Amino acid sequence: MSLLKRKNNPFGREPSIVFLILFIVLIAVLLIIDIFYLPPIIIGISLPILMVLTLMTIFNSFKGVQSKPEKELSGQVLQTIIQNFQDGIVIYDPDFYLKTFNPAAEKIFQLTAEEMLGKKIEPSLAKNNRFRILAQTIFPSLAPSLRQISETDSWPQVVILNFENPLLELKTTLSRILDKNGRALNFIKVIHDQTREKAALRSKSEFVSVAAHQLRTPLTAINWTFENLIKDVSDKPDLKESVQKGFQASTRALKIVNDLLNVAQMEEGRFGYQFEEVDLINFIQIILGEALPLAKERGLNVYFEKPTLPIKVKIDQQKLGMALANIIDNAIKYNTENGRLTITIEKIRDQPFVKVNVEDTGFGIAPEELKNIFQKFFRGSNIISVNPNGSGLGLYITKNIIDQHGGQIGIESILGRGTTVYFTLPLDYSLIPSREITQKES
Numbered sequence: 001m002s003l004l005k006r007k008n009n010p011f012g013r014e015p016s017i018v019f020l021i022l023f024i025v026l027i028a029v030l031l032i033i034d035i036f037y038l039p040p041i042i043i044g045i046s047l048p049i050l051m052v053l054t055l056m057t058i059f060n061s062f063k064g065v066q067s068k069p070e071k072e073l074s075g076q077v078l079q080t081i082i083q084n085f086q087d088g089i090v091i092y093d094p095d096f097y098l099k100t101f102n103p104a105a106e107k108i109f110q111l112t113a114e115e116m117l118g119k120k121i122e123p124s125l126a127k128n129n130r131f132r133i134l135a136q137t138i139f140p141s142l143a144p145s146l147r148q149i150s151e152t153d154s155w156p157q158v159v160i161l162n163f164e165n166p167l168l169e170l171k172t173t174l175s176r177i178l179d180k181n182g183r184a185l186n187f188i189k190v191i192h193d194q195t196r197e198k199a200a201l202r203s204k205s206e207f208v209s210v211a212a213h214q215l216r217t218p219l220t221a222i223n224w225t226f227e228n229l230i231k232d233v234s235d236k237p238d239l240k241e242s243v244q245k246g247f248q249a250s251t252r253a254l255k256i257v258n259d260l261l262n263v264a265q266m267e268e269g270r271f272g273y274q275f276e277e278v279d280l281i282n283f284i285q286i287i288l289g290e291a292l293p294l295a296k297e298r299g300l301n302v303y304f305e306k307p308t309l310p311i312k313v314k315i316d317q318q319k320l321g322m323a324l325a326n327i328i329d330n331a332i333k334y335n336t337e338n339g340r341l342t343i344t345i346e347k348i349r350d351q352p353f354v355k356v357n358v359e360d361t362g363f364g365i366a367p368e369e370l371k372n373i374f375q376k377f378f379r380g381s382n383i384i385s386v387n388p389n390g391s392g393l394g395l396y397i398t399k400n401i402i403d404q405h406g407g408q409i410g411i412e413s414i415l416g417r418g419t420t421v422y423f424t425l426p427l428d429y430s431l432i433p434s435r436e437i438t439q440k441e442s
Contacts, residue, residue, distance in 0.1 A: 088191035330361035352428035406432040
């Protein structure tokens with residue numbers, strides 16, 4: 001059946017077509033009156049006006065004929081998308097009467113659209129076991145466990161809800177549709193059931209954690225044994241070289257195991273941060289001092305351009321020390337012989353942040369690879385040829401630590417000329433996240 005047909009339409013066509021025909025007949029009558037009964041001057045004025053009115057009416061009529069099927073088709077497309085969307089979609093008005101309840105929502109809440117559409121959702125429904133999870137999802141403050149991901153006064157509102165019976169983890173995103181005066185017409189809540197994917201992530205993390213723990217103990221013993229053997233074979237050059245290689249290999253393996261443990265804890269949000277106020281300049285001097293022997297061994301010139309006045313920041317010294325040591329270690333390992341390593345500190349103008357720059361004159365990174373540099377297990381192609389034994393976890397861990405401090409990390413590099421890694425730390429302590437965020441959330 002044609003989209004132009006309408007039920008209960010006595011004309012059998014769109015009313016605009018009938019009105020168009022009637023209007024053209026009227027214009028024809030007026031033209032006859034104009035030509036035969038009015039003076040030439042009036043005819044000259046009125047004819048162009050009547051022609052313009054006729055063309056406008058024809059255009060608007062056909063535009064109306066086309067727009068209605070298009071609107072109807074758009075509505076059908078939108079309805080199809082909602083019905084086939086993999087996440088639950090619940091739409092309700094400001095009085096909490098349900099207007100949309102798609103099949104995915106039916107599956108999540110074990111309720112049917114037939115019984116829910118037009119129903120008012122009230123907080124008291126949380127006492128009814130059948131409607132409990134839906135009511136707690138619409139009113140998140142009633143849920144047993146709530147994690148606010150978005151800012152409380154920003155839209156859309158993103159929240160993670162956890163339920164125990166049944167075991168569910170739902171990520172909800174609440175948006176609103178406003179009228180021209182800014183009043184809410186409807187609310188749209190998208191519900192993503194991430195129970196299974198979170199369980200899979202936990203299983204993977206648990207496996208990595210258990211395996212790493214089991215490996216760390218024997219590797220520590222092996223590493224300690226090689227370290228002692230180096231002293232015992234100091235007068236035996238042939239054996240000393242082999243023992244040193246064994247010690248270096250066990251040290252690398254132990255670092256990879258420790259990195260894997262750190263990543264597993266970070267991704268579960270249980271890395272554990274203990275913040276305290278410190279002087280950033282003294283903190284950097286301590287970390288840099290630990291790296292100086294390796295820098296001197298490689299013949300590097302090291303510079304620390306520090307401000308004259310102290311800069312107070314709130315950090316976890318052990319965790320941020322690990323991050324800064326990773327950055328400095330890379331700047332030393334992948335530098336050129338007799339190259340330069342420079343650390344600078346600067347306060348960002350008109351912003352409550354301090355910026356730390358670590359610049360080297362090393363191999364650099366290809367421009368197309370920079371976007372991946374903070375991803376897990378990623379290593380630059382030119383770096384692999386120089387040192388094939390790295391894990392690719394150092395900068396991934398470093399970024400997570402900086403994020404948890406409320407800062408940001410970035411990198412600039414020119415292939416063959418050097419790299420600058422920089423990160424910021426907040427001087428306003430309210431910008432530090434109040435809780436540890438999992439890597440998936442961030």
